[in-house]
Amino acid sequence: MDKKECFDCEFYSFGTTKLFENRANKYGTRLKRIAFLGLLSPVILGGFVAAFSTDNEMLKQILIPLCGLLTIGQAIYSLFSLTYKWDEKYSYAIGAIKDNARLTSEFGKLKKLADSEISEQYPKLREEYDRQLVADTAQSITKEEERYAMRQSLLHFKSQCPTCNEIPKKLASTDCDTCGNF
Structure with missing residues (x-):
């Protein structure tokens, strides 16, 4: 084991951390949009009814159809989320960020040690790195x-x-x- 191998593992773990940060941002944003759209129609309708009344023509002619369209859009967006498992991908990305950031840090520390200490500690850390690599690769990285x-x-x-x-x-x-x- 040498310092170059430690650097290589640190290098690739860092890149993988950034890759999954990018994914977490993408899926996190999508999930927040679903939550926002899920509350938008009830808040608009409830606010309008509380401020005016249920007999208002604008409510019947404009607001209810508009909220209906928003609800349909939110339902379709939610269907995509469920079908493509955005919540699972988001959760995996968060875990991968944590694990790869830790590996980056550990390999960064390890490469600064004496060769004898590297030889002693590297195999266990490399085993963790290899397990993480297999798990990350299973996430269909493009x-x-x-x-x-x-x-x-x-x-x-x-x-x-x-x-x-x-x-x-x-x-x-x-x-x-x-x-x-x-």
């Missing part, structure tokens, strides 16, 4: 997400891309098939 994770790691560690030989200065995507095209 090529675009892999390139995004690579770009994030290259940027963070100020490392050179092995394909385009660029040391990224910003996160913006490039034409590189290793650290861009995401």
